[in-house]
Amino acid sequence: MLAESEDFPHMVEALDRVLRRMRGTGRRWRFDRMTTVCHPASGKLTAAFTGVAKYYGVGVDICPPRRGNRKGVVEKANHSAAQRWWRTVPDGISVExxxxxxxxxxxxxxxxRRAIDGVRTTVGDLAEAEPLLELPFTPFPAQAGRQRIVTAQALVPFRGNLYSVPPGLAGAAVSVRWRLDEPFLSIATAGGAVIARHEMxxxxxxxxxxxxxxxxxxERAVLEAFSDVPACRGKVRRPLxxxxxxxAEALRGRGRYAWLRLTTSGPYGPGIGRSGGEYHLxxxxxxxxxxLHLAIxxxxxxxxxxxxxxxxxxxxRLGGGPAVVPPFTLVxxxxxxxxxxxxxQAVECGASxxxxxxxxxILDERGVTVILASADLD
Structure with a gap:
């Protein structure tokens, strides 16, 4: 049985659900040294769980420390269930x-299937034949609670259902509280004020x-928010x-300089550079x-x-070495x-x-024929 939390109320609730599916309980329960059941150091039952055992009329056995063999059968059964089912559960699935x-x-x-004294049977049939004690009419009266967030529709999701709250609480954290022996739940604010009570x-x-x-x-809140004022006009595009x-030019300049630092110039070596040809800038x-240097x-x-x-x-670079060396034509x-x-932008102070x-x-000095083509000529 799965539970949203490992605290005492959720553990008791899950235990009661298991027992009611079995339609009874055994005379004794065996537990590991869980803090919700006993004090791990001494193995003595907590006061809260002592009340649970008395309510269901059972005895409780705590596994002794450092006795792994006594728990091996149960842990192996849990291991088989985990291997067959737990690894196949998709992410984001609800508890339900x-x-x-x-x-x-x-x-x-x-x-x-099992064979008992030569008679073929099943695990389910063996469980049905087990003598069990009757259960109390209602579960143990523990008080449980969980945190939830209110939706935009003033609803609180809880265990696969939605429960209403007053409007104006969208996005707020609320507490869902219930007693295990009652078919009702209450929804309270962070300050503890109860704002709703529903049948589960x-x-x-x-x-x-x-x-x-x-x-x-x-409905009143929706109608009050309604307005007959015309919708907002479309966005007016204004020039920069x-x-x-x-x-924008400054940002582009910094970006170009960063890209220029990442560029490479090679390869270099004797006989690598080729001359001639026409290139377009x-x-x-x-x-x-x-x-300018990126474009070149x-x-x-x-x-x-x-x-x-x-x-x-x-x-x-134009003196020789890279993949292209003068003379060549640059349009x-x-x-x-x-x-x-x-x-x-003068190169030096006072330069013409x-x-x-x-x-x-520099291009002319190194033997590059430059053809300047303006936008009008293009």
């Missing part, structure tokens, strides 16, 4: 659905139990402000130093490659974009030429 699965396993295990529906039946007062209050554009994004490297060597991260490295598309972007002009001079 899991209990339904283990009940089916128990039915199959009751059909196991059968486990896992999927019922929604609502109080008439809660239904009226929920100059500050937003500047911030996409100049739409060559608006800053990292973007990707045009000549391909994505993820670079021909230098500055004008000094560019002069060195610079949208070159006017880079020219305008670098117009006010921009960074764009310096790069063109």
């Amino acid at each position: 659905a899991a209990q339904n699965g283990i009940d089916k396993l128990a039915v199959r295990m009751d059909g196991r 529906a059968p486990r896992g039946s999927g019922q929604t139990v609502r109080d008439a007062g809660h239904v009226v209050a929920l 402000s100059p500050q937003a554009v500047a911030e 996409d100049g739409r994004f060559a608006t800053d130093v990292p973007g 490297g990707e045009a000549v060597l391909g994505p993820g490659r670079e021909l230098g991260r500055s004008r000094f490295w560019l002069r060195d 610079w598309h949208d070159s006017d974009i880079a020219r305008r972007a670098f117009a006010d 030429s921009s960074y764009f002009d310096q790069v063109l001079e």
